[in-house]
Amino acid sequence: MDFIFEVEGLAQGYGSRRIISGLSMRAARGAVGLLGPNGAGKTTLLRTLATVTPPRQGKIRIFGQELRTDADVREARRSIGYLPQDFGCHPGFSVYEFVRYCAWLRMVPERTAGKAALRALDQVGLAAMRSRKMKELSGGMLRRAGIAQAIVGEVKLVLLDEPTVGLDPEQRLEFRDLIREISGEAAVVLSTHLVEDVAAACGTLYVIRDGAVVFSGTPQQLTDRAAPDGRGDTPLERDYTTALRSSAVTA
Amino acid sequence: MWAWGQGWYLVWPEASAMAANASTYFAAAILAGMAAWSAQRDVRNGMRDQLTVVARRHWQTESAHLTATLIYAWSGIVVFSIAAILVASGSAGAGFFWPSYPLSVFTTLTVCVASGHVVGRLWPSRITAPLVAAAVLVIQFMTPTNAPFDFSAVTGPARLELNNEALLARCAFAAGVVVLAVLLRSTTAQSRSWARPLALLTSVAGLLAWVTLSGSLQVARTPPAKPLCAEPGAGAPMVCLWPENSVYLGTVLEAARRVSKAAGGAVPLPKVYYDSGLKPDGTLHPYFTALPEVDAITTSMALSGFLPPGKCPDTSDAAMAARYDIGGSVWVWHAAVAKGVRQVGTDDSFILPPAVAKEVDAILAKPMAEQRAWAKKQVKRTWVGCNG
Numbered sequence: 001m002d003f004i005f006e007v008e009g010l011a012q013g014y015g016s017r018r019i020i021s022g023l024s025m026r027a028a029r030g031a032v033g034l035l036g037p038n039g040a041g042k043t044t045l046l047r048t049l050a051t052v053t054p055p056r057q058g059k060i061r062i063f064g065q066e067l068r069t070d071a072d073v074r075e076a077r078r079s080i081g082y083l084p085q086d087f088g089c090h091p092g093f094s095v096y097e098f099v100r101y102c103a104w105l106r107m108v109p110e111r112t113a114g115k116a117a118l119r120a121l122d123q124v125g126l127a128a129m130r131s132r133k134m135k136e137l138s139g140g141m142l143r144r145a146g147i148a149q150a151i152v153g154e155v156k157l158v159l160l161d162e163p164t165v166g167l168d169p170e171q172r173l174e175f176r177d178l179i180r181e182i183s184g185e186a187a188v189v190l191s192t193h194l195v196e197d198v199a200a201a202c203g204t205l206y207v208i209r210d211g212a213v214v215f216s217g218t219p220q221q222l223t224d225r226a227a228p229d230g231r232g233d234t235p236l237e238r239d240y241t242t243a244l245r246s247s248a249v250t251a
Numbered sequence: 252m253w254a255w256g257q258g259w260y261l262v263w264p265e266a267s268a269m270a271a272n273a274s275t276y277f278a279a280a281i282l283a284g285m286a287a288w289s290a291q292r293d294v295r296n297g298m299r300d301q302l303t304v305v306a307r308r309h310w311q312t313e314s315a316h317l318t319a320t321l322i323y324a325w326s327g328i329v330v331f332s333i334a335a336i337l338v339a340s341g342s343a344g345a346g347f348f349w350p351s352y353p354l355s356v357f358t359t360l361t362v363c364v365a366s367g368h369v370v371g372r373l374w375p376s377r378i379t380a381p382l383v384a385a386a387v388l389v390i391q392f393m394t395p396t397n398a399p400f401d402f403s404a405v406t407g408p409a410r411l412e413l414n415n416e417a418l419l420a421r422c423a424f425a426a427g428v429v430v431l432a433v434l435l436r437s438t439t440a441q442s443r444s445w446a447r448p449l450a451l452l453t454s455v456a457g458l459l460a461w462v463t464l465s466g467s468l469q470v471a472r473t474p475p476a477k478p479l480c481a482e483p484g485a486g487a488p489m490v491c492l493w494p495e496n497s498v499y500l501g502t503v504l505e506a507a508r509r510v511s512k513a514a515g516g517a518v519p520l521p522k523v524y525y526d527s528g529l530k531p532d533g534t535l536h537p538y539f540t541a542l543p544e545v546d547a548i549t550t551s552m553a554l555s556g557f558l559p560p561g562k563c564p565d566t567s568d569a570a571m572a573a574r575y576d577i578g579g580s581v582w583v584w585h586a587a588v589a590k591g592v593r594q595v596g597t598d599d600s601f602i603l604p605p606a607v608a609k610e611v612d613a614i615l616a617k618p619m620a621e622q623r624a625w626a627k628k629q630v631k632r633t634w635v636g637c638n639g
Contacts, residue, residue, distance in 0.1 A: 050304045077306040088297025105305035105312065149301075 002064070003028050004157050004187035005049060010058035012041075012048050012211075019044040020211035023058070031183040033198030033219075034191040036208035042191040043085055045208070046159045049189065050082040063156060078107055081150035081186075085161040087142070091135035095126055095145055098134050102149035113153075120152040124178060139166040143175075151182055158188045164197050176201040262541075263339060263495050267349035268407025270335035271356035274327040275403055279360055279391060282324045283367035284384030289320050290371030291379065313433045317368050324360040328353050342498045351413040352404065355468065358418075358425040359402040363387055365428040372436060399463045409493035409541070410528025411469045420465035424458040431455050474529045487511030488537075492526040496541040499548075503541060506548035506589075513553070513589035517623040518581060518630060519560070524552050546590050546600065553586035561638035578633030581626050583611045588622070 006026040013019045020041045034042045048055055049062075051073050060067050062076040089098055099120055103113040121127045124144040129137070137145060143163060150158055160179075164172050179201040182188050192198060198205055199219045207215035207222075215222060293302050305312065332353050339348070367383045394401050402421060404413065431451050472493075480491040483504040488511065490503045507524055514520050521537040530538065536558055539551040557578065565571040583603060587595050593615055595601040596608035603611070614625055 047300065050300070052300050052303050074306055074308070077304055080304065082301065082304055084300045086297050086300075088293075088299075088301060090292060090296055090298070102301075105302070105307050107306040 003061075004063065006059075006061040007045075007049070008059045008061075010045070010048065010060070011056045012044050012053070013056060018211065020048070023208075023211060023213055025206055025213060025216065027187045027189065027204065029183065029185070029187055030204065031179050031188040031190060031202040032204045032206065033202035034189060034206050034208060035193065035195060035198055037193060040208045041211035042208055043161055044211070046082070046161045046189065046191050047084075049157070050080060050084075050159050051077055052082075079154060079156040081106075081152070081155040081158040083146045083150040083158075083160045083163055085165075085191075087146040089134045089142070089145065089149075091133065093134050094131050095121065095134060095137070095148075096130035098145065099148045099152050103152045106153045106155075108153035116153050117148075120148040123151065123181065124148045125174065140168065140171040143167060143171075144178075147175075147178065151186075156186050158182060158186050159191075160188065161191045162193075163190065164192060164194060172197065262407075262409060262498060263343045263347065264349050264352070264407035264409055264412070266335040266339035266343065266407075267332075267352035268404055270328070270331040271352040271403060271407075272405065273331045273334075274353075274356050275359055275391075277388070278324070278327055279363045280384045280388040282320075282360060283363040283387040284380040285323070286317075286320045286364040286367030287371035287383040288380035289316070290368045291375040294375040309436050310433050313436055317365065317429065317432055320368065321361060321364050324364045325357065328356055328360070343495070349407065349412075351418060352407055355413060355418060355421065356403055358421040361425040362402065362421075362428050365425070365432040368432045369428070369435060372432075399465075399467065400459075401468050404469050408527065409495040410472055410526070412472045414466050414468055414470045417462070417465040417468045420458070420461045421468075424455070424462050427455040427458040471528055474531055478526070478529055480523075483507040483511070485511060488520050489523045490526075490539075491523055491529055492541055493529055496526055499541040499543065502543065502545050503539065503548055506539065506545050506552055509545070509549050509589040510552045510585070513585055515619075515623050517626040518557065518585050521558065549589045550586045550600065553589050554582050557582050557585070559634055559637050563634065563637040574633060578629060580607055580610050580614070581629045581633065583607060584614055584622065584626060587611060587615060 003026045008024050010023040011018065011021050023041075023045065034045065036042050047053055049060065051067065054067075054073075063079065065072055065076065067073050067076055090101075093101065096117060100113060100117040103116050103120075104110075108116050118127065118130070121130050124147050126141065126144055126148060129141065134142070134145065143166060147160065147163060150160065164175055167175060176197065179188055179190065183201075183203075188202075190198060190202060203218060205215065205217060205219055205222055206213050293299055302312065332348070336348050367380075367387075370383050371379055396405055404411075434451060435448060475494060478491045479494050479497050479500065480489055481500060481504060482489050485508055487504075487507045490500075490507050492500060492503060496503075503524075503526075511520060523537075525538050527535070527538045527540045535555070537552070537555045539548050539555065542548060563571070563574065565574060583595055583601065587593075587598075587601070590600070592598045592601070595603060595611050595615070596605075601608070614622055617625075
């Protein structure tokens with residue numbers, strides 16, 4: 001199988017604080033969910049995959065290429081889309097201008113950048129609002145614009161950090177459809193602490209605790225490991241809490 | 252702004268200098284502050300992570316950002332230059348719009364904007380932009396005119412031109428600051444040592460040293476072999492102007508006629524009155540400053556045309572000053588008669604010590620024949636002991 005990304009023995013941290021230790025994971029095309037409590041290291045892992053910060057230890061291979069040099073990183077960045085948890089934008093830009101600008105930053109060829117921006121906006125359902133200023137968008141629309149900037153161009157790896165925060169239930173349903181659509185063409189790594197989002201949209205799950213993977217498998221496999229004493233309203237939530245309490249398991 | 256009101260801008264170099272000044276007056280400070288504010292927009296808008304992971308190189312994104320800010324700055328120069336060309340083209344004589352002045356302001360604005368960008372990048376804070384603007388404003392007003400590190404010329408008289416080397420040094424410095432602004436982020440991000448940023452800063456400091464050593468921004472022009480000369484007639488001295496000041500020829504001739512008529516043989520007149528800086532031997536007197544007002548030219552001709560007939564036996568500056576004090580009232584009287592002023596003590600165009608004003612007013616109250624006799628006597632007293 002061709003993996004879009006592979007991580008081996010990753011260690012990451014800030015200053016003297018170690019956030020991730022010896023983490024390994026990999027993903028092919030499709031949606032991958034990262035579950036874990038606050039402070040588990042999900043955002044740090046996504047920032048590392050997005051190449052915001054180089055790993056302290058371990059290897060990262062994206063599209064089969066290990067990221068060793070600046071040139072490797074720059075080449076990989078052309079195909080990585082990233083929506084940070086605290087997504088920022090230039091409020092004076094129109095929605096189209098902003099996504100078009102992000103296409104330029106991703107080095108999407110000039111002749112196709114405009115079309116790519118329109119296509120991304122169409123995918124997230126913002127095509128009709130392309131002339132609206134970013135500062136005029138509601139929280140849900142802003143999140144969708146953030147996803148549009150993450151998927152514009154020939155993106156093969158989409159990293160979404162808490163993308164459903166601030167979305168109302170209907171928007172979250174639409175969002176899940178969108179993830180299914182995008183994951184047909186790329187690997188989508190979705191970080192969240194909302195179990196039902198991953199269950200609905202992702203084919204693979206990684207549960208992370210204290211910077212280490214404590215479960216990896218499909219949502220069904222996690223459900224099959226049902227533990228009667230797990231806390232939660234749904235089987236998946238109960239299994240998730242069970243996984244967090246147990247040591248690392250791989251289905 | 253005085254120049255626009257008085258028609259000074261009708262001369263090419265002055266129009267060019269005005270276009271340059273209008274572009275920088277306060278604009279430099281505001282644009283520097285704007286650049287500092289704009290440079291922080293990635294941080295302010297929470298886009299630092301997003302922009303860290305872009306495929307494009309940092310220098311490219313910085314270039315695009317800085318160019319956008321610079322275009323705002325440069326557009327003012329274009330607008331004011333076009334305005335100056337439109338206003339002056341109908342009346343100005345020889346010499347096309349002087350591009351060196353807009354080029355000098357181009358470097359000024361580029362340096363201000365690029366510096367603001369650098370400061371905004373290095374110290375993202377709400378107070379950075381107003382501080383940068385205030386700093387530029389203070390530097391602008393504190394810098395003495397024509398100081399070695401001055402970046403803009405306030406006026407553009409025909410007798411002066413911009414120093415090519417100084418201009419080149421300023422262009423190089425502006426380019427250096429732009430390169431610093433564009434590369435600083437990528438050098439600090441990629442190499443974790445300070446070697447590259449330090450090398451950049453050293454290069455820019457070297458260019459600033461060149462600016463300081465390159466001399467004054469404005470230098471005297473070499474007079475043309477054939478200046479614009481004309482005879483006023485009626486026995487008045489000839490006048491010679493810089494070709495660029497040809498629009499003032501009529502006014503200058505009228506002033507020369509007035510001065511000649513007022514002298515009436517009592518006050519000696521030179522053979523030629525030269526436009527400021529035009530005299531072939533490089534000396535100043537007798538000169539006039541070409542301006543649109545005949546009264547102003549009359550005053551400058553009357554006051555500057557009174558020259559010693561030969562070498563005077565003064566052994567010190569004080570002795571020479573005492574000699575000129577004796578004749579000072581004659582020069583004032585001559586200017587007053589030429590301008591038709593009856594009382595210099597109450598005329599705003601004369602700023603005189605009370606004793607001189609009183610003496611001249613007393614003379615002006617007498618019949619013209621007596622006035623001339625007094626002037627003749629006073630001239631002899633002034634130059635007593637001088638050869639020639």
